[in-house]
């Protein structure tokens with residue numbers, strides 16, 4: 389992750405529990421502000437433990453989130469702030485996972501299922517960026533904390549997207565298996581990933597993730613199309629359901645294991661394929677807004693105000 393660059397600014401923001409409202413943009417957007425602001429982040433647990441400060445560092449190329457040390461060592465994501473002495477002493481490796489793909493393909497649901505073991509039927513568009521933390525264990529007593537950056541589907545073509553992606557250890561390219569357009573648009577998302585990391589020494593491990601496999605009967609993207617895309621681009625192939633939890637943990641574990649050169653055995657793979665029984669619902673096309681990305685020229689990118697400010701000062 390890049391930390392040194394010509395123009396480096398640091399500011400601190402306090403991430404507060406959920407309420408669903410978007411952050412208020414600062415009045416002067418010429419430069420990143422320093423000091424502490426309160427950002428309302430809908431994906432964070434409520435309660436005092438969910439409140440913590442994050443240093444945000446802007447560089448020419450990247451946006452870097454610096455989490456407080458206790459979060460790095462905490463065993464649960466999103467601020468379960470109670471630690472034992474032994475936890476205090478351990479220090480995990482952190483990996484940055486960026487989750488991208490069209491709006492409504494299920495990125496937030498995937499991250500929420502993974503980090504919080506929860507699923508919401510209602511669609512709430514992610515504005516800009518949201519993030520989650522979760523510690524996982526890999527074979528060989530290897531603990532690793534995953535920073536999951538959930539990028540709003542409307543950011544494609546926006547100014548900040550390459551900064552979010554730069555320096556990622558892993559990129560999950562997510563599409564909805566019932567929505568062909570969301571698969572087709574992955575070409576654009578993938579091109580952006582390659583461009584963003586052109587000058588980076590480390591290239592991310594990229595995985596193609598077909599989500600909503602609980603809706604197999606509505607599939608419009610054939611599995612062989614998915615496999616071909618993986619073969620042509622050397623991607624890790626995965627199918628998941630954020631709704632049922634099918635293969636969600638495995639999805640993150642496989643990629644983390646690949647990055648760290650760890651082999652998962654059959655028992656570990658089977659254990660990670662835990663499925664939650666879900667009701668079969670009549671999945672009406674009208675009930676879920678399909679915000680497939682429009683042509684590039686008409687994209688309006690909405691991001692946290694602080695990130696827009698960084699954009700205008702970083703170049």
Ligand SMILES: Nc1nc2c(ncn2[C@@H]2O[C@H](COP(=O)(O)OP(=O)(O)OP(=O)(O)O)[C@@H](O)[C@H]2O)c(=O)[nH]1
Nearest residue numbers: 491492493494495496497509513514541600630631
């Ligand atoms: N049936 C089914 N529905 C899902 C699944 N994953 C997500 N959804 C639904 O799809 C809708 C969109 O999910 P989100 O996770 O908000 O999508 P997103 O990709 O984060 O969307 P943006 O914030 O616009 O980028 C929601 O109504 C979810 O409940 C899944 O695995 N199966």
